[in-house]
Amino acid sequence: MKKILAAIGVLSLSLNGMQAQESSKFNFSLARQLKHSRIQNREIALFVQGDASVVREKTEALGGTFKYSAGDIHAIRIPLSGIQELGACAEIRRIESNDLQLxxxxxxxxxxxxxxxxxxxxxxxxxxxxxxxxxxxxxxxxxxxxxxxxxxxxxxxxxxxxxxxxxxxxxxxxxxxxxxxxxxxxxxxxxxxxxxxxxxxxxxxxxxxxxxxxxxxxxxxxxxxxxxxxxxxxxxxxxxxxxxxxxxxxxxxxxxxxxxxxxxxxxxxxxxxxxxxxxxxxxxxxxxxxxxxxxxxxxxxxxxxxxxNAPIHLGYEASADTQFTWMQPGTQSLHIQAWGDSGVFGNIRFSVGIDRVRPTRQSLAALPFRAGDLDPGVLKTDTLFDAQGNQLGLIESMVQYWNGAYGLDYRIYPDSIVNINGSDTSRYFWRFSSTGLGRFDAWSYDMVFDNLPDSISYPDIRNYRKPDTDQTxxxxxxxxxxxxxxxxxxxxxxxxxxxxxxxxxxxxxxxxxxxxxxxxxxxxxxxxxxxxxxxxxxxxxxxxxxxxxxxxxxxxxxxxxxxxxxxxxxxxxxxxxxxxxxxxxxxxxxxxxxxxxxxxxxCADQDQYTGNNLPDNDWGYGKVDAYAVVRGCTVGIEETGDSPYIDFGVYPNPASASTTFHFDLSLLRDNREPRIRITDPVGRTIKSFVLNRAAGTLEAAITDLAPGYYTVSLETDRRILRTIRLAVVR
The missing domain is CATH 3.40.50.200 (Peptidase S8/S53 domain)
Structure with a gap:
């Protein structure tokens, strides 16, 4: 087989001498606009995180408009020509535009x-x-x-x-x-x-x-x-x-x-x-x-x-074996975006290439594998050619880092040889590949979900990772x-x-x-x-x-x-x-x-369709119930619920190492599958205990809970019966 060649041109975002330190403050959308805009005096809407007085002073000095603040995030409009200088300010931590279609x-x-x-x-x-x-x-x-x-x-x-x-x-x-x-x-x-x-x-x-x-x-x-x-x-x-x-x-x-x-x-x-x-x-x-x-x-x-029901998500643990997912081009560009936590994303290497899938299957060209945390803030442009020198497509990519996570964007612009019409399009797939160690998640509308070849006709399909309908x-x-x-x-x-x-x-x-x-x-x-x-x-x-x-x-x-x-x-x-x-x-x-x-x-309702094991990632906490909400199921007071058939308490409260719950549901008809659940202030379940009897006590260790207020709920499979606010102190 002929050696596959990839002619690669890399353009870093270094306009007017801008350094990578400044460009790393930008997101992919802003970097693309800086590169492609031919009108440098065109104003652009941005969000900037940093010191308000510095952002206002610098924005106005560069001919822009300071609109308003939302905490430490500020909305501005500024000419494109001033963004590089704005990014050079040490007091400014992040600058973002966004060209994603709502x-x-x-x-x-x-x-x-x-x-x-x-x-x-x-x-x-x-x-x-x-x-x-x-x-x-x-x-x-x-x-x-x-x-x-x-x-x-x-x-x-x-x-x-x-x-x-x-x-x-x-x-x-x-x-x-x-x-x-x-x-x-x-x-x-x-x-x-x-x-x-x-x-x-x-x-x-x-x-x-x-x-x-x-x-x-x-x-x-x-x-x-x-x-x-x-x-x-x-x-x-x-x-x-x-x-x-x-x-x-x-x-x-x-x-x-x-x-x-x-x-x-x-x-x-x-x-x-x-x-x-x-x-x-x-x-x-x-x-x-x-x-x-x-x-x-x-x-x-x-x-x-x-x-x-749309397979737009791809997520898995990368491995030493190269794994891949195909993307099918249409008449427009393709877009895939991968994200991972800062501790692991650098251990994964990614590549994009192109395969012929009909009438025969053949890898035509691919970018070299690059670490997920390589050169944050640098917009790269790569061009792929086949062995005969035919241009296959243009690939823009950029790594961005923000708030403990890395994001990797690929925008692929197929050339006419693979994108000329519907019949030609079906003959070529673009390949998104990964190798290394660590979890990542990616999203794209273009991933191939079905009609895949079998492992006999195409052995490499064993390493194919299908997109799924989770995390959509x-x-x-x-x-x-x-x-x-x-x-x-x-x-x-x-x-x-x-x-x-x-x-x-x-x-x-x-x-x-x-x-x-x-x-x-x-x-x-x-x-x-x-x-x-x-x-x-x-x-x-x-x-x-x-x-x-x-x-x-x-x-x-x-x-x-x-x-x-x-x-x-x-x-x-x-x-x-x-x-x-x-x-x-x-x-x-x-x-x-x-x-x-x-x-x-x-106050969310549960029924035969939601099941009893809530919250989950389909229903959340269940079906909204307006009457229960307004009538009084609010968490945050000492107790809620007015049934004389329920006894529920916690002692000590506040507590530091452990606390004991006492409960009695023996006189309540609706006492199936009782449990006690502890949730944090944003509603996440921290601990859950299934009760194997209608009355008794339960001692719970809480040394792993951070100091603060938590909500303790006494529940059945049908509803929340009582809630108590628990204070954890050290």
């Missing part, structure tokens, strides 16, 4: 999630419908003329709308301090004669679930129908690809407006990207964390993702402990459509986990999603333009009355939980994100 993650719902009882005030001090709470919607847009977003007098319920995509603004209408888009007040919306439609009904549908008031047809009411609304329309087609930057801007905008009105706010985000570190430690996620924890009454809820969450803020992440289960399988006929799908099992619902855990092993809600076959508001189109060609997708449509996705389950959070904040307006999250998780 995508939308897409009645009976109020019954399935036990919302009706809360609206009616059953065994509650009053009914709760979101009065005095802001529901923030960050999405593709909203049809603000839909009747479900107007009150009984016909006035809009939207206090503010920021259209980030609108370029027809002036100083008076521009949202400040962001410097782009157009802001509308409620009174301006009321006097507008335009019918405001987004490209799809996604944002309108999401908003209807969260807080539609049912005014259009006196049904299809959302979870928090009396909440006030603040909406941000994102531009998912913006040419500069600054999606995550503009999303953080949107979060700050809503919280600032809510604070100025003196109201708590819940923000729903049914958008996301599947690329990233999946540990919630990227700079945009940390900025959102800081905005959430800035004051009580700030809550963010988001979709887990719709990749539960969207990344960034979705993986943060401070953000409530929501999976989906089936809401219904029939309804009356626009033509007053029945639309039915008997393959849908009501109550069962949706096949598309993305699964956890996070890359660092934390449970996500946090909770599930109805997201499959949900009827909610649609834009008038799309409803008219659907009635003409697909009337089965439109509900009777022709004001609402059917959609599915975790985009639809997230606003259910956001609405319930708003109901909780109406009752407890000074609650912070932790209290709201604890209330949701501790």
């Amino acid at each position: 995508e939308p993650l897409n009645d009976r719902m109020v019954e399935m999630n036990h919302v009706s009882e809360v609206h009616l005030g059953f065994n509650l001090p009053q009914g709760y419908q979101g009065d005095g709470v802001i529901m923030g919607i960050i999405d593709e847009g909203i049809d603000y003329t839909h009747p479900d977003f107007r009150d009984n007098s016909g006035r809009t319920r939207i206090a503010f709308l920021w259209d980030q995509a609108n370029i027809n603004f002036d100083a008076a209408t521009q949202a400040q301090p962001y410097g782009y888009g157009k802001e509308y007040t409620g009174s301006q919306i009321d006097t507008s004669t335009q019918h405001y439609d987004s490209p799809t009904s996604h944002g309108t549908h999401v908003a209807g679930i969260a807080c539609g008031n049912g005014r259009a047809l006196n049904n299809y009411r959302g979870v928090a129908p009396k909440a006030d609304m603040i909406v941000v329309k994102m531009n998912l087609n913006r040419p500069d690809n600054e999606f995550l930057s503009s999303l953080v801007d949107a979060v700050k905008y809503i919280f600032d407006k809510a604070d100025s009105l003196g109201k708590p706010a819940v923000i729903n985000i049914s958008l996301g990207t599947y690329f990233g570190s999946h540990d919630g430690k990227d700079i945009q996620a940390l900025a959102i964390d800081n905005l959430i924890s800035a004051r009580p009454g700030h809550v963010v809820v988001c979709s887990a993702g719709n990749a539960g 969450l969207v990344s960034s803020f979705t993986c943060s402990d401070k953000v409530i992440t929501v999976g989906s289960y089936a809401n219904r399988n029939y309804y009356t459509n626009a033509n007053f006929a029945t639309t039915m799908d008997t393959s849908i099992v009501v109550g069962k986990l949706s096949s598309f619902s993305s699964k956890g855990p996070t890359r660092d092993g934390r449970i996500k999603p946090d909770i599930t809600a109805t997201g499959e076959w949900v009827l909610s508001c649609g834009t008038q333009a799309e409803l008219n189109q659907l009635v003409a060609v697909e009337p089965e997708k439109v509900a009777a009355g022709r004001k609402h449509k059917r959609s599915s996705g975790t985009s639809m389950s997230s606003p259910v939980v956001a609405g319930i959070a708003a109901l909780y904040l109406q009752k407890n307006p000074s609650a912070d994100w932790q209290e709201v999250k604890n209330a949701l998780l501790r």
